[in-house]
Structure formats: structure tokens, C-alpha cells
Amino acid sequence: MRLLKDARTLFIAEPRSFSWEVRIALHHRLAIGDINATSVANTLGLHEHTLRRRLQIENTSFRKLLEQVRQTTACHYLAGTTIPIKEIATALGYHSTDAFDHAFKRWVGCRPLQWRKSELSP
Numbered sequence: 001m002r003l004l005k006d007a008r009t010l011f012i013a014e015p016r017s018f019s020w021e022v023r024i025a026l027h028h029r030l031a032i033g034d035i036n037a038t039s040v041a042n043t044l045g046l047h048e049h050t051l052r053r054r055l056q057i058e059n060t061s062f063r064k065l066l067e068q069v070r071q072t073t074a075c076h077y078l079a080g081t082t083i084p085i086k087e088i089a090t091a092l093g094y095h096s097t098d099a100f101d102h103a104f105k106r107w108v109g110c111r112p113l114q115w116r117k118s119e120l121s122p
Contacts, residue, residue: 017058018054018055018057018058019055019058019060019065021044022051022055022062023068023069025040025044026065026066026069027069027073028043029043030069030070030073030091030092033093035066035093037051037052037062067103067107070092070093070103071104071107071108073092074088074092074100074104074107074112075108075115077091078112078116078119085097085112085116088112089101
């Protein structure tokens with residue numbers, strides 16, 4: 001219990017990086033289905049060029065952060081819900097299930113359905 005309290009305290013006290021703010025904005029934009037650099041920059045009150053420049057300073061990019069958010073969200077949906085894979089793909093902004101399958105396999109080494117089954121098996 002003490003470790004959990006300490007972890008929460010550190011999380012609250014941890015300075016927020018710009019990348020962290022972009023990830024939060026990506027989660028919000030993902031929920032409304034508008035996940036491009038311009039809309040995320042607007043959410044943060046910035047121009048797209050400024051967004052990209054600030055991410056470059058942190059040695060990352062909009063594309064990398066979008067992939068991270070998509071991956072963690074996909075894993076959350078696959079392990080914690082029974083939402084069909086086609087709906088997850090659409091929610092993550094993929095135009096086809098094949099595109100989502102390809103991306104997911106690149107991230108974790110197997111297709112979403114295989115990963116879901118492995119996460120749900122005892």
C-alpha cells in the first residue's frame with residue numbers, strides 16, 4: 001500500500017513533458033475521431049509547426065506518439081473489452097482492419113485476435 005501511495009505522489013509531482021501533454025491530447029482527439037497534427041496542435045493552442053518543433057526537441061515525433069497511443073489503446077480494448085476488432089480499428093483511426101492488423105503485428109509480433117486470445121487464456 002505504501003508503494004502505491006509513493007508512486008501516486010511521484011506521478012503527481014513529476015514534471016509533465018510536452019510529449020506527455022501531446023499524448024493526453026491524442027487520447028482526447030482519438031475519442032472524437034480527429035487525430036491529425038493540426039487538430040492536436042489546435043487543442044494545445046499551438047500551430048502545427050510549433051508542435052512538431054517542440055516534439056523534435058524531445059527527440060520524438062507526432063507519428064511516434066500517435067503510434068504509442070494507438071498501441072496502448074488497442075491493447076486496452078483488446079484485453080479489457082469484447083469490442084469487435086473491426087470497431088477497435090475504426091476507433092483508432094484505421095481505414096481498414098487490414099491496416100490495423102499490420103500495425104498491431106508490427107507492435108507486438110502477432111495479430112490482434114491472437115493477442116486477445118492469449119491475454120484472455122488462463
